Amino acid sequence: MAVINIEEAKMQVDQKGWLDVAVDPTLDLFSEIERLKKEKNAVLLAHYYQDADIQDVADFIGDSLGLAQEAKRTKAEIIVFAGVHFMAETAKILNPGKKVLLPDLKAGCSLADSAPTAEFRAFREAHPDHIVISYINCTAEIKALSDIICTSSNAEKIIESLPISQKIIFAPDKNLGAYLKKKTGRDMLLWNGACIVHEIFSVKKITELKLRHPSAKFIAHPECEEPVLRMADFIGSTTALLKYTQSNAAKEFIVGTESGILHQMKISSPEKIFIPAPPETNCACNDCPYMKLNTLEKLYLCMEYETPEIIMSDELLKKSKIPIDRMLEISRQYGL
Numbered sequence: 001m002a003v004i005n006i007e008e009a010k011m012q013v014d015q016k017g018w019l020d021v022a023v024d025p026t027l028d029l030f031s032e033i034e035r036l037k038k039e040k041n042a043v044l045l046a047h048y049y050q051d052a053d054i055q056d057v058a059d060f061i062g063d064s065l066g067l068a069q070e071a072k073r074t075k076a077e078i079i080v081f082a083g084v085h086f087m088a089e090t091a092k093i094l095n096p097g098k099k100v101l102l103p104d105l106k107a108g109c110s111l112a113d114s115a116p117t118a119e120f121r122a123f124r125e126a127h128p129d130h131i132v133i134s135y136i137n138c139t140a141e142i143k144a145l146s147d148i149i150c151t152s153s154n155a156e157k158i159i160e161s162l163p164i165s166q167k168i169i170f171a172p173d174k175n176l177g178a179y180l181k182k183k184t185g186r187d188m189l190l191w192n193g194a195c196i197v198h199e200i201f202s203v204k205k206i207t208e209l210k211l212r213h214p215s216a217k218f219i220a221h222p223e224c225e226e227p228v229l230r231m232a233d234f235i236g237s238t239t240a241l242l243k244y245t246q247s248n249a250a251k252e253f254i255v256g257t258e259s260g261i262l263h264q265m266k267i268s269s270p271e272k273i274f275i276p277a278p279p280e281t282n283c284a285c286n287d288c289p290y291m292k293l294n295t296l297e298k299l300y301l302c303m304e305y306e307t308p309e310i311i312m313s314d315e316l317l318k319k320s321k322i323p324i325d326r327m328l329e330i331s332r333q334y335g336l
C-alpha cells in the first residue's frame with residue numbers, strides 16, 4: 001500500500017471526502033479489517049444496504065433503529081460506520097466522546113438533502129402549535145429542530161404515543177408520511193422529501209412479475225410511493241422485511257427496497273427465491289448510490305488512518321441528542 005502521512009490524509013479527505021490511496025490488490029482486506037478492529041478496539045456497524053462484502057465483515061448489521069441502538073450500547077472506543085452520513089452522525093451524537101469513522105463523507109442521502117435547515121426552520125416557525133417528528137434520515141441540524149426522531153421501525157408507535165389532538169409535522173419523507181397518515185388516521189403536515197431509490201419502482205413491471213410468479217409475496221419499504229405500497233402483501237422497515245421473509249411460508253418474494261437487503265435474506269433462507277422489484281427503466285437504480293460509495297478498500301483505509309471522521313460542534317451534538325433520546329426511550333417502552 002502507498003503510505004501517506006496524516007497531513008496528506010487530511011487534505012485528501014477535505015478535498016474528496018475519502019482516502020484515495022492505492023491498496024495492494026493481494027492484501028486480504030477481510031483479515032486486515034479484523035486485525036484493525038482488534039488493534040484499535042473498533043466496532044464495525046453496517047446497514048443492510050451495504051455491499052455483501054461489507055456486511056460479511058461487520059460486527060452488527062441492522063436497520064436505522066437497530067444501528068442507533070447498537071451505537072448506544074457499544075463499549076468499543078472507535079465506531080466505524082458502514083452506512084450513510086446521517087447514520088454515522090447519529091452514532092456520534094450518541095457517543096460524543098468517541099471517534100466515529102465513515103469510509104466516505106460523501107455518502108449522503110436524498111431524503112436528508114431534501115430538508116435544508118433554513119427552509120425547515122421557517123416551516124417549523126410558521127406552525128408553532130405543531131410537534132415535529134423527523135425521520136432519522138435527516139441532518140443533525142434538522143434533528144436539532146425536531147421534537148422526536150423516528151425510523152421506519154418505530155414511527156407508527158411514536159405517533160400513537162402522542163395525544164390524538166396533537167398537531168404534527170412529519171419530515172422529510174412525504175411517502176412514509178402519507179403511509180403513516182393513512183395507518184394512524186392522524187392529520188399530519190408533510191415535508192416534501194423523498195428517497196430516490198424507493199421512488200423508482202414500476203407498478204406495471206411489478207404487476208407483470210406478480211403474474212409470472214403468482215405465489216410470490218410482494219414486500220415493500222414504506223418509503224415507496226402509495227401506488228406501489230397498495231400492491232404490497234407486507235410493508236415494513238428493512239429489519240421487518242427480513243423477518244417477514246424468515247417467518248412467512250412463501251417460497252418466493254419480490255422485494256421492493258434497496259437491493260443490499262437481499263444478501264441477508266438469501267443467507268437466512270437459502271431455499272427461498274428473492275427477486276428485486278423492477279425499476280421503471282433498465283437501470284440499477286434500486287442500488288442506493290450513496291450507500292454504495294462505501295467499498296471494502298475505503299473501509300480498510302478509514303480504519304487504518306482513522307479518517308474520515310465525523311466532527312460536530314458541542315452545541316449541535318447536545319441539541320440533536322434530545323429528540324434521539326426521546327425516540328430511544330419511546331422505543332424501549334414499546335419493547336422495540
Ligand code: 13P
Nearest residue numbers: 063064151152153237238
Ligand atoms: P430503515 O433502515 O429504517 O429500514 O430505512 C431504510 C433506509 O432507507 C435507510 O436509509
Ligand code: SF4
Nearest residue numbers: 109110195196197288
Ligand atoms: Fe437515503 Fe434512500 Fe439511500 Fe436510504 S436508500 S440512504 S433513504 S437515498
